[in-house]
Amino acid sequence: MPDTPSTALPAQLPPLPPLTAQAEHLAELGVHELAGIPADELRAFAEHAGTLHADALLAVHPDRVPASALAPLLRREGKPGFVVTDMPDVDDFVPYTVELPDAPLYLVTGLDRGDHMSNWSPDEALPALAEADRTPLLLTEGIHWVLQQPAALERNxxxxxxxxxxxxxxxxxxxxxxxxxxxxxxxxxxxxxxNAPKVGWCWWNNRHTWLGFASATGRSHLGLPPK
Structure with a gap:
């Protein structure tokens, strides 16, 4: 880890919207169509999951909707999100040290932006997250987070x-x-x-004072109850 740990204050973010509201927002954006998931199925999953989990993030599997399709749906000050021009292979990035539920929809719980790890390199942060029994977010999960909670993305x-x-x-x-x-x-x-939301990249061994490391406590897929 860095010789001088960051003194950044922990993120004070509001709770995520209810899962039913998250499902409606994804439907309004047309994410269910991009994923090939009926809107009723999206809503039913969120309604069932919402009875069991509070403050969880609803995510669509990256095999269904890749980062390049999600990024333009982001908005900040009325401006759409984008992927940097020198990352044309953004959708070729795959889960690393992460096991995803084998399902089109799943939940991500215990989100943290990782402000306290700003000025760490990815190489330093990954083992620290594992030691804390946390799992790093995928790029698509990070985009889903900002879609549902724009306050998660702040300057610096x-x-x-x-x-x-x-x-x-x-x-x-x-x-x-x-x-x-x-x-x-x-x-x-x-x-x-x-001021637009931006998907970009940094080097694995570099540190940045304005970048933390988003992580979660876990992921789960909850099967719908019998009809």
Whole structure:
């Protein structure tokens, strides 16, 4: 871990919307159509899960809706989210040290933005999360979080999603690591994208004072009750 730990205060975020409200929001955005899931099935899953879990995130499996399709649905100050131009392979990033439920819809519980780990590198953060019995978020899960709770993305308190990595043919992993932050409208982003939500990447061994490490306590799929 870093020689000088971050002094960032823990995130004080409001509770997530109820799962039924999250399902409605995804339906309004057309995510269920992108995933090939009937709206009634989405709502039924959320209604059932909501009776068992509070303050959980409703996520669609990345095999159903990839990051490139979710990112443009993000909004901040009326501006849509985007993926940086030098990440055309964003959908080739796969779960890393993470086991996903074998289901199109699942829950992510115990979300934390990881502000206290700002100025850590991914290489330093991953074992610390494992030691704390936490699991890093996938990029798609991070996007789902910001879709449902825009306050999770703040200037100088953005986050990496190191549960997603890009495998290489030789069995190693690409050194780029996905992150979600807010564009300054510089360079190839374009001035029109200033303050827009941005999906980008950082190097595996680099530290950034404004990026924490989003994580959760777990994931689960709850089967619908018998009809």
């Amino acid at each position: 308190r953005c986050f990496m999603t190191i549960g997603s990595r890009l495998p290489k043919p030789n069995g190693t992993y690409d050194a780029r690591t996905p992150a979600i932050w807010i564009s300054n409208g510089t360079g190839r982003d374009g001035s029109e994208r200033r």
